[in-house]
Amino acid sequence: xxxxAQSMPKEFRSVRASRRATMVLSYVAMVLLSVxxxxxWFWTMGTSLKRAPELFIYPPPFVPEIPQWDNYIxxxxxxxxxxxxxINSTIVVVLSTGGGVLSALLVAYSFARFEWRGRxxxxxxxxxxxxxxxxxxxxxxxxxxxxxKWMDTIKPLWVPAWFGGGAFSIFxxxxxxxxxxxxxxxxxxxxxxxxxxxxxxxxxPLMKPVIATISVMSFLWGWNDFMGPLIYLATPEKFTVAxxxxxxxxxxxxxxxxMPTDHLLMAASVMSTLPIIILFFSAQRYFVQGIVMSGIKx
Amino acid sequence: xxxxxxxxxxxxxxxxxxxxxxxxxRTMGELRDCLWGMAFALPWLIGLLxxxxxxxxxxxxxSLTRYDIISTPEFLGxxxxxxxxxxxELFWASLGRTFKYAVGxxxxxIVGALVLAMLLNQGHKGTNLFRTFYFLPHLxxxxxxxxxxxxxxxxxVGPVNYALKQVGINGPGWLADPxxxxxxxxxxxxxxxxxxxxxxxxxxxxxxxxxxxxDAADVDGAGRWRKFLNVTLPMISPALFFNLIMGVIGAxxxxxxxxxxxxxxxxxxxxxxxxxxxxxxxxxxxxGYAAALAWIFAFVVIVITLVQxxxxxxxxxxAGE
Numbered sequence: 001x002x003x004x005a006q007s008m009p010k011e012f013r014s015v016r017a018s019r020r021a022t023m024v025l026s027y028v029a030m031v032l033l034s035v036x037x038x039x040x041w042f043w044t045m046g047t048s049l050k051r052a053p054e055l056f057i058y059p060p061p062f063v064p065e066i067p068q069w070d071n072y073i074x075x076x077x078x079x080x081x082x083x084x085x086x087i088n089s090t091i092v093v094v095l096s097t098g099g100g101v102l103s104a105l106l107v108a109y110s111f112a113r114f115e116w117r118g119r120x121x122x123x124x125x126x127x128x129x130x131x132x133x134x135x136x137x138x139x140x141x142x143x144x145x146x147x148x149k150w151m152d153t154i155k156p157l158w159v160p161a162w163f164g165g166g167a168f169s170i171f172x173x174x175x176x177x178x179x180x181x182x183x184x185x186x187x188x189x190x191x192x193x194x195x196x197x198x199x200x201x202x203x204x205p206l207m208k209p210v211i212a213t214i215s216v217m218s219f220l221w222g223w224n225d226f227m228g229p230l231i232y233l234a235t236p237e238k239f240t241v242a243x244x245x246x247x248x249x250x251x252x253x254x255x256x257x258x259m260p261t262d263h264l265l266m267a268a269s270v271m272s273t274l275p276i277i278i279l280f281f282s283a284q285r286y287f288v289q290g291i292v293m294s295g296i297k298x
Numbered sequence: 299x300x301x302x303x304x305x306x307x308x309x310x311x312x313x314x315x316x317x318x319x320x321x322x323x324r325t326m327g328e329l330r331d332c333l334w335g336m337a338f339a340l341p342w343l344i345g346l347l348x349x350x351x352x353x354x355x356x357x358x359x360x361s362l363t364r365y366d367i368i369s370t371p372e373f374l375g376x377x378x379x380x381x382x383x384x385x386x387e388l389f390w391a392s393l394g395r396t397f398k399y400a401v402g403x404x405x406x407x408i409v410g411a412l413v414l415a416m417l418l419n420q421g422h423k424g425t426n427l428f429r430t431f432y433f434l435p436h437l438x439x440x441x442x443x444x445x446x447x448x449x450x451x452x453x454x455v456g457p458v459n460y461a462l463k464q465v466g467i468n469g470p471g472w473l474a475d476p477x478x479x480x481x482x483x484x485x486x487x488x489x490x491x492x493x494x495x496x497x498x499x500x501x502x503x504x505x506x507x508x509x510x511x512x513d514a515a516d517v518d519g520a521g522r523w524r525k526f527l528n529v530t531l532p533m534i535s536p537a538l539f540f541n542l543i544m545g546v547i548g549a550x551x552x553x554x555x556x557x558x559x560x561x562x563x564x565x566x567x568x569x570x571x572x573x574x575x576x577x578x579x580x581x582x583x584x585x586g587y588a589a590a591l592a593w594i595f596a597f598v599v600i601v602i603t604l605v606q607x608x609x610x611x612x613x614x615x616x617a618g619e
Contacts, residue, residue, distance in 0.1 A: 023422060030417055030424075034431040037493055041434065043457055044446050060457050107342040114335025117322045122339070122346070129350050133551065133599050135575055135592040139360060139585050140353035143367070163345025170342060195334045224439045226554040231580055245441040246558055262449060269442040276437045284430070291495045292502040 048072070048267035055262050071267045078264060081236045085244035088154060089275075092240055093222040095158035100218050101211060104165030108173035109199050113185065123174075126167045134227075142231060152234045157225070161218075169214050172293060176210040177203060213290035216283050223276055241272045360589035367583050378590035388566070389591075392574040393598075395480065399570065400549035402484035403491065408541050410488065411496030412534075418497075419504040429501070432493025440554035447486045448473055448559050473560050479567040483555060491548075496541045503537030504530070532615040539614045543606055550599055571595060 042062075047055070049067040076082050110116075111123050145156045164170060180203060188198045204211075229243035236247055245268060280287055323329040336343075361378055363371035382389045414432055418425050438446070450458050451472035459469030472482045507530060515525045531538075553572040556562060562569040575595065579588035 023420075026417055026420055026422060030422075030428045033414065033417075034428055037432050037435055037489070040446055040450055040489070041438075043450065047449075058455055059460050060455070103341040103345075106338040110335045110338035114331050114338065115328070116332045116335040116339070117320075119335065119339075122343070125351070126342070126346065129346075131600055131603060132354070133547075133592070133596050135551075135572070136357050136589075136596045137350060137353035139579055139589050139592065140356035141349060142579075143356070143585070144348075144353070146367075160345065160349050162341065163349060164342030167350075195331075195338075220437070226440050226557075227576075230557075242439050242441055245439070245445065265445060266449070269446055272442050273438055276439070277434070280430075280433070280437055288498055288502075291498045 044266045044269055047263055048270050050263045052261075052263060068263070071263055072271065075264050075268050075271070078261070079244075079247070079268075081239065081244065081247070082268065084237055085239050085241045086271075088238060088244075089223055089240040089242070092154050092157045093219050096161040096222045097215055097218040099158065099162035100165030100169060101215050102165075103162050104169035104173055104214065105199075105204075105207075105211070107164050108170045108177055109195075109203070111170065111174045112177035113182075114195075126170060130167045130171070138231070145232065151232060152238060154233070154238060154240075156232045157222075157228050157240070165214075165218075169218070172214060173207070173210055176207060180206055209286065209289060210293075212283065212286040213293060216279065216286050217290045219279060220276060245269065245272050357589045357592065360586050361593050362590075363586040364584070365586040367585060371586065374586065378587045379594070381587065382590060382594060388569060388574055391566070392569050392571045395567075395569060396550055396552065396571040399480065399484060399487075399552055400546055402481070403487045403549045404542070404545040406488055407491040407494075407496055408538070408545060410492040411494070411541065412500050412538075414493055414497045415500035415504055416530075418501055429493075429497075432497060434493075435490050436494030438490065441558050443486065443490060444555050444558035447482075447489075451482060474564060476563075476565045476567040479560055479564060483552075483559065483568055486555065486559075487549070487552075491545075496545065499537050499541055500534060503534035507533040535614045536616060539606075539610050543603060546602060546606070547599060550595075550602075 046061075046063050048071055049069065050061075050064040050071075051066075051068055054061065054064055111119065141156070141160075145151060148155075150156050150159075184202050185198050188202050189195075193201065223240075224242055225240075226242045229240045233239055233243060236244070239247060318324070318329070321329065321332050323332050360371065362375060363373050364378075365371040418429055418432075435443075450456055453459060453469070453471040453474050456469075456472075458472070462469040470478045473479050511529045511533070512525060515529050520528065551572055552570050553576065556568045556570050556573055557576070560568045562573045571591075572595075575588055575591045578584050578591060
């Protein structure tokens with residue numbers, strides 16, 4: 001490189017200039033794209049802070065004259081269930097994530113570390129079922145939950161998670177355990193630890209990344225799941241946020257109050273996404289890791 | 299274990315109890331291991347049976363019957379499939395529309411995601427912030443996304459058409475126009491997926507390309523484009539393949555967006571297969587026919603996935619092999 005620079009100083013300078021030009025271009029592109037991606041959200045936030053009459057102004061103003069933070073409270077006043085939706089979603093997400101992670105951990109441990117008859121066949125079946133679209137099992141599951149009288153309860157949304165947490169979680173955790181040297185288990189076993197103790201005291205501390213990753217993904221999935229609540233829930237008090245947003249939509253509160261409610265709808269949209277955004281910012285590393293792990297090992 | 303010679307085998311067999319035969323263990327240690335293992339796997343053994351394999355069998359059976367939840371299933375043979383292929387007018391239309399949607403969404407979201415990832419991979423300052431900006435649309439719940447875009451795309455007073463008017467374009471009716479509704483949903487899907495998982499997976503793939511390969515290409519005097527074609531692309535082909543598989547499956551399953559934003563309309567312009575299936579199952583409660591529709595869908599998805607796997611042998615390059 002040094003030799004090159006000496007013999008061709010001119011070209012070297014031009015390389016540097018072109019490099020700077022590319023950098024500037026990249027920045028311009030990245031900023032423009034950010035605006036493009038974020039614009040709908042900026043607009044939504046702007047609208048969520050408008051007064052109702054401002055919704056009629058054309059051309060539509062980008063920012064409200066005076067931000068109406070009160071709109072966010074008004075949402076809860078207009079749709080009394082709205083707070084309930086959040087409580088329901090929280091219950092569903094906590095129970096399904098907790099149960100899913102806990103049971104997937106045990107099952108994955110079994111697949112990774114124990115020899116039992118039929119293990120490999122069952123693991124193979126587990127992998128194979130990942131290819132099947134959910135629609136196939138949806139109807140029988142619906143009938144099962146109907147038979148169990150679980151209709152219009154949140155049970156169908158979290159109880160199944162306690163039975164292994166799904167093929168994908170099991171697979172991911174198993175791969176992770178397999179990468180931990182077996183000697184660590186053996187050493188603890190020789191010291192007289194039973195398998196559960198080995199899992200809790202030896203493996204679990206090493207497994208924080210994969211546990212965090214699965215928890216985050218399961219949280220995201222549970223919070224945004226729309227089909228499940230749509231099929232199983234009927235009364236608004238039981239809706240989760242993902243479904244409850246639609247309640248806003250099909251029964252526009254405006255009809256009974258005689259005023260447009262788009263600004264409230266936007267405020268509700270912002271609030272429904274907020275928990276996910278908070279989660280993303282606080283666990284961004286695990287988030288990215290989870291997606292990457294699923295992509296590379298899956 | 300494996301040191302047992304053939305001569306010893308009959309003796310060993312004779313001494314084993316029925317339990318030992320069933321579970322195939324030889325020592326007490328192995329028995330203990332076996333029992334622990336099965337105990338740990340138990341939740342999934344039940345879950346697999348009750349929530350996966352059992353439903354699969356029931357679903358196969360239901361697809362051969364007429365079943366309205368109230369009366370007992372009536373066996374029809376393959377009539378449900380015949381009905382889908384030859385009588386249900388919306389079947390082929392919704393399937394075709396779903397393919398159209400997938401073809402509209404997948405290539406753009408993959409190529410776009412790769413471009414975004416390459417932009418971010420240059421290691422400029424602030425990359426993490428930009429990555430977050432691009433990723434946020436992907437986190438939006440489908441219902442919020444649908445409501446938000448329906449509102450942005452309002453034909454007469456929506457901000458998008460207002461912006462278009464400023465540059466002298468008369469915006470279309472978007473979601474309200476049968477000719478534009480499908481395209482509108484495709485574009486909204488671009489917004490939601492370009493900076494999503496695809497981008498992150500590409501980014502990880504790009505970061506995994508060894509610098510030596512680029513250096514070697516430099517020595518050979520390769521330009522940017524050549525380096526991209528001959529180094530980057532083969533090295534990230536597994537990521538590309540993964541994104542393709544997942545992208546196609548995801549697009550074929552499209553439901554919530556259309557369900558909320560357009561309800562399948564206007565004039566069924568966004569009536570996708572998953573909507574069709576949902577309608578038969580949970581609006582008309584024709585569970586038998588819906589099960590048949592679900593199996594046809596599963597078949598289509600699996601065949602497409604397998605074909606992609608088959609084709610991948612020609613273009614996906616795994617560095618480890």
